[in-house]
Amino acid sequence: MGLLGTAVSGLLASQRNLDTVSHNIANVNTEGYSRQRVDLAAREPQITGAGYLGQGVTSSAITRVYDEFLNNQVITSKSAFSDLDSFHILASQVDNFIADSGTSLSPALQSFFNAVQELANDPTSIPARQVLLTEGETLADRFKTINGRLDSLRNQANQNLTDITNEINSISESVAELNSKIILATGLGDGQSPNDLLDQRDVLLNQLAEKVDVITSTQQDGSLNVFIGNGQPVVLGPTASTLGIANSTFDPGQKDITFNGPFNSVVITGNLSGGEIGGTLRFLKDTLDPTQNELGRVAVGLAQDFNAQHQAGYDLIGNTNIDFFAPPTTTVLGAAGSTGQISVAFSNVNQLTASDYRLDQNGGNTVLTRLTDNTQTTLSPGFPGTPATIDGLTITETTALVSGDSILIQPTRNVAGQLAVSLTNSNGIAASGANTSTGAVGNNTNALALVALENNRNLLNGTASFQDAFGQTVATVGTVTHAAEINRTAQEGLLNQAKEARESVSGVNLDEEAANLIKFQQAYQAAAQMIAVSSTLFDTLLGAFRR
Amino acid sequence: MRITTALSQQLGVNSILDQQQNLTRTQRQISTGLRILRPSDDPAGSVRILDLNQSIDETKQFQANSATVESRLTLEEITLANATNVLQRVRELSVQAVNGTLTAAARVGIEEESRQLLGELLGLSNTTNANGEFLFSGFNSQTQSFAGTMSTTPGGFTYNGDTNQRNLKIGPTRLIADGDHGVTVFGDPATGNSAFDVIARFADNISIAVNTPTQNDITAIDQALDRVLTARSNVGGRLNALDQQQELNQDFILDVQTTLSDVRDLDFAEAVSRLNVQTAGLQAAQQAYVRVQGLSLFNFL
DSSP states (O other): OHHHHHHHHHHHHHHHHHHHHHHHHHTTTOTTOOOEEEEEEEOOOEEETTEEEOOOEEEEEEEEOOOHHHHHHHHHHHHHHHHHHHHHHHHHHHHHHHTOTTTOHHHHHHHHHHHHHHHHHOTTOHHHHHHHHHHHHHHHHHHHHHHHHHHHHHHHHHHHHHHHHHHHHHHHHHHHHHHHHHHHHHHHTTTOOOHHHHHHHHHHHHHHHHHSOOEEEEOTTSOEEEEETTTEEEEETTEEOEEEEEEOSSOTTSEEEEEEOSSOEEEOGGGOOSHHHHHHHHIIIIIIHHHHHHHHHHHHHHHHHHHHHHHHSBOTTSOBSOOSBOOOOOEEEEOTTOOOEEEEEESOGGGOOSOOEEEEEETTEEEEEETTTTEEEEOOTTTTTSOEEETTEEEEEEEOOOTTOEEEEESSTTHHHHOOBOOOOGGGOOOBSSOGGGTOTTOOHHHHHHHHGGGOOOBTTTTBOHHHHHHHHHHHHHHHHHHHHHHHHHHHHHHHHHHHHHHHHHSOOHHHHHHHHHHHHHHHHHHHHHHHHHHHHHHHHHHHHHO | OOOOHHHHHHHHHHHHHHHHHHHHHHHHHHHHTBSOSSGGGOHHHHHHHHHHHHHHHHHHHHHHHHHHHHHHHHHHHHHHHHHHHHHHHHHHHHHHHHHSOOOHHHHHHHHHHHHHHHHHHHHHHTOBOTTSOBTTSTTOTTSOSEEOOTTOOTTOOEEOSOSOOOEEEEETTEEEESOOOHHHHHOOGGGTOSHHHHHHHHHHHHSTTSOOOOHHHHHHHHHHHHHHHHHHHHHHHHHHHHHHHHHHHHHHHHHHHHHHHHHHBOOHHHHHHHHHHHHHHHHHHHHHHHHHHTOOGGGGO
16 A cells, blocks of 8 residues: 555545534534544554554444433433423413412302392392392303313313324334335445434434333334334334324213224223323323312202202292202213113212212123222112112113113213303292291391301311312312422423433534544645655655656 | 533523523512412412402401491381380370370360371381381381371281391301391280370370370380380390491401411512512523623634
C-alpha cells in the first residue's frame, strides 16, 4: 500500500467521520434520534524485515449510541404518565363543575327547602305554592344538568377510546412496515444495523406506549414483536393485527375494546392497562360510574322521601296520597340472549348503595353480584316465587329466568337524569296534616314535616342527609382528582428523569459535535497533507532520474 | 451527566412552563379572591364550604320566617289592643249602669253604645292578615272566625274556626306560634260565655224592657277582658322570644360567615407576596434560558 494508501485511508476515515458529524448536527432536533459514531480500527499491518508496518485506518461500523434499558424505561414511564395524565384530564372536568356555586346541587337543594318553609309559613298562599312548584322543577333540572354533563363526559371518554383504538391500529401498521424494512436492511447490510430505521421504530413504540401498556420482544432478524393486554400480539414481525370497539353485552352506553385475531375477535377491555386507554377506562369505572350512581341515589332519596311525606298530607281541597315528584325507576338491562326478565323497585332508600348489580341464573341458583366489591348473594330459595329484597331493592321475576340468563341492574344510574316534578297544579301541594275538606286549609303540619326532611339523615344507612350525601360525592371527586394531580406530577418527574437519562446517552450535543468537527477536519487536513508529501517524494524520485 | 443540546433546551422550557402554571394559579386566586377554586384544591374544605353555605341559607330562611311571625304577631297585638279598649269601654259602661241611677234616655244611650262596641269587637275578631287569612280561626284560616251581629242575642254567636295554632320554624329546633285561635282570645260561644255573649247580655239587661245590669255583668266583662289581656301578654312574650331568636340567628350567621371566609377566602397578603416570588422566578427562568441558549462553540468557529 505504502504512504499514499495509508494517507488515503486516513482521508476516507476522516470523511466518514465528518459525514457522521454532519448527520448528527442535522438531526439535533429529530425526535428519538440517537447520535451515531464511526468505529475506527487500524488496518492489518504488513510484515517487513523490521517488523509489522502499519497500513492506515479503516471504519469498521457506524453505530448508534443507544442503551436498550434506558429506552425501555422511557417507554414504561411514558405509559404510566399518560395513564395518569388522561385520568387527571377527565377527572378534573368533573372536579371543575361538581361544586361550582352556580351549577352545583347544593344551592338548588337549599332553595327548594326554603320554598317548603315559605309554604309552611303561608300554607294557603297561592304564590308560595307556585314558588315551591317552580323550585321543585329547578331542583329536578339541576339534577338533570349535572347528570347531563356526566353523560357528555361519558360520551367524550367513549369517543376517546374509539380514537385511541384507531391510533393504535395505525401505529401498529407502521411498526409492522418498519419491521419489514428493517429485516430487509439488516440482510442487505450484512449484519450492520440500519440505525435510523431502528430510531424511527423506537419513536413509534413510544407513541404506542402513550396509548396502552406494551410488551416487546426483539427477533433474530431485527424485527420486533409487540404485545398488549395479556399477550395479544398487535405486531408480529411484518404483520399487524387490529383492535376494534364494540358495545358492551349489557349496556349500549358502555364500550368494549376487542382484539381482532385471525380467527375471531375477543373482548380485551378488562386486560388493558396503562396509557390513555388505561386512564380512560379507570376514569369510567372509578370516577364517572360512582359519581353518577351517587348523584342518582340522592335523587332517589329526595323523590322517595319527599313523596312519602307528601302522600301523608292533604292538599287545599282535601285530596291526599299525592306524589310531588314522578316516582324514580331503576334501570334493568338484559344481556344479549337472556330471555328471563325482572323488575327492580326501590324498597328502602336508606340501604341503597351506589353500586351496579348483576343477576345470573346458573342452573338451580339465582346469584346477585354487587359489582363494586363483587359480593355474591344467592337469592333465597323462595325466589322467584317471592320477590327478593336486598340492599334496599326489591327484585321480582316478571318472565321466568332460565339457566345462563344474565341481567345488569343499574339502580340509580339514570335517576338523576329522569327526576321530574309530577305535580302540575299548585293547589295539589299537600301542606296540611289533616283533612282540609273541613276547612283546615291553614294547617301547615305536613309542610313542617316536609321541611324536616332536609336535615333527616335518611341516606347511607342513616348517616347522611341529601346535602351530606352530595357533599361526600364532592369530597370523593376532589380527593381523587387531587391524588391524580399529585401522582401525575410525580410520574411526570420520573418520565423526565428517564428521558434525561436516555438523552444523556443518545442525544446530540452541538458543542461536542463542533469539537469533533474541528478534530476530524484537522485529521482530514493532515491526511491530505500526507498525500501532498507522498506526491513530493515521488517528484523527488522522478527528478533524481531526470538528472 | 452528559447534557445534550435538545435536553438543555427542554429543561429550560420546562422550568418556564412550571413557573407559568404556578403564576396562573395564583393569578386566578387573586382575581377571584378564593383560596379554593375546585374541590381538588382542598376536598375537605370544599365540602365544609357547601355545609357552611347551607347553614347560612337555612338560617337566613329562619330569619325570613321570623319576620313573617313578627308581622303577624304585631298585627295580632294591635288587634288585641283595640279589643282591650273596646272591652274597657264596655266595662266603664257596665260600672255606670250598675252604680248610677240612670234616666231612660241614658239607658238607651248605653245600650246603643254597647251594641256598637259589640259590633266593633266582632269586626276585630274577624280581622284578616295581608293574605286574607282570618287571624283567629286556627287552621280554618279561610273561614270567618265568629258569626253574629251587634243585635245577635246571647248564645246566638258561633265560632267557626278550630282550636289549633300554626307553628313556624324560626330556629333549627325552635317552633313558634304565629297567632292564637278565637276561643283563647274571645272565649267559646258554645258555652254562652264568649266576650260577645257577655256584651250582648249586658246590652239586653240595660235595655228598659229587661233586667237591670248587675255585678255579674261586670264580673263577666272582667273575665272577657282578662282573656284578651292574657292573650296580649302571651303575644308580647312571643315577640320577645322572637327578638332573642332573631339575634341568635344573626349572630350565628355572622359566626358562620367568618368561618366560611376562613375556609374559602384567600389570604391576600400571602397571595400577593407569592405572586411576587413567582413573577421573579419566571423572569429568572426566562433570562437563564436566553443566556444558556446563547452559548455555543459554533460561535467561535
